[in-house]
Amino acid sequence: MVLFLLGIIVILLIANLIQYRVKKTIERDMEYITAKLNEIVDQHSSENVLVVTDYTALKSLLIAINRLLGNWQHTFVQYTKKERSIKKMLANVSHDLKTPLTVVLGYIEMMQRDEMLSDKERSRMLAKIHHKVIEIIKLMNTFFDLAKLEAGDKRIPLTPVSMNEVCKRNMLQFYDLIQEKGLEAIVDIDDESLFTLGNEEVFDRVLHNLLSNAIRYGSDGGVIGLHLSKDEQQIFLKVWDQGQGIEEKDQARVFERLFTLDEARNKSFQGSGLGLTITKRLVEEMGGSITLESVPYEKTIFTITFNKQ
Structure with missing residues (x-):
């Protein structure tokens, strides 16, 4: 009986010792986690909190903390x-x-x-x-x-629009300026009447911005162009020039809000950096897409794509 009681006491002592060591280990880990979190926040570091542990609850806590840190770091950037x-x-x-x-x-x-x-x-x-x-x-x-x-406050009413007429009308509006700048204009519009769902006023604004950019930034190439074509399902409208172009490193940013073409093309011009951002938003509001391809001093092409009606 005495040996049995002694055995129980020994087991309890061992259990208490293990609990104590676990407690101290967790306390040490928590102190480290707290200090590391403060360091990351104070220094705006991109580090994660790393702790080697066998405790499932602590592992789950670390995963949650590092996810929060990742979100915070992304938001801060x-x-x-x-x-x-x-x-x-x-x-x-x-x-x-x-x-x-x-x-x-x-x-x-x-x-x-x-x-x-x-x-x-x-x-x-x-x-x-x-x-x-x-x-x-x-x-x-x-x-x-x-x-x-x-x-999301600007709703655009959509109706079938003749892209042939939109292109012809906008090129005619720039005729005098093109002549004044001494530029050659190459216009290639499909003979077939091409209709898409859109808004004429918005299309005029989009084309006005793209054509004015082509003249403003690409005039040193001596030529600008407008090309309207189709395939079985889509309509493609391209506005291009052969000017200074846009470097590859800048091409992914040209539609970003506040990015100005002045940074990528002609340093002598200054702008607010909203024209192409608005152009992209307007195109997307009408269900289309806009892309850019540019090889400096060869060709810079803005392509708008819409579904055929």
Whole structure:
């Protein structure tokens, strides 16, 4: 009987000793986890918390912690990236607003100072002021439109649209500017009437942006083009130029919000970096897609794809 009791006491002592060691091990691991988490957060590190353990509960806790860390690190990277982009955008927008506002202010001050201005000269200055104010309004509307698209507040009514007519109309609108720049325009539009589900006003805006970019950034190539074709199920609209082009490293970013073509093509131009972002959103709102291919000084092609009606 005495030996039995002694055996029980020994077992209890061993059990208590094991529990104590387990407790101390877990406490040590928890202290390490706490310290490591604080270090990762303070230093914005991309590390994970690694602990060698046989305890299932602790393993599950570590998996959960590292998943949270992964999400936090991804969010932090995105936040940092967006913060940099917003600063860049504000600088670009400030430039875009400052330039026409400076011109407006200059003309107003000139009109105030010079009481001897002729009616003709005054009318010319007022026309310049009007033009610059329209520029400012267009820039602000661009920001509002993107905000509406991102919030899902801008609904686009869709009806069958003749892509042949849209392409012809938009090329004609740029005819004078193309001639003024001394560019060759190559237009290749399929003879068959091609219809897709879309919105004429939105298509005009998309094509206006792509054609104006081709003229603005690709004029050093001497030629721009528009190509409309089809296969059995889809319609393909290509706007291209043979200018400076876009480096491969930048091609994946051209549709990003706030990325400007100035960074990738012509440094002499400045922009807010929203044109192609809005173009992509508008195309997608109509159920289409837009892609880019570019080989500098050979060909830069923006391709819009839609389903045939």
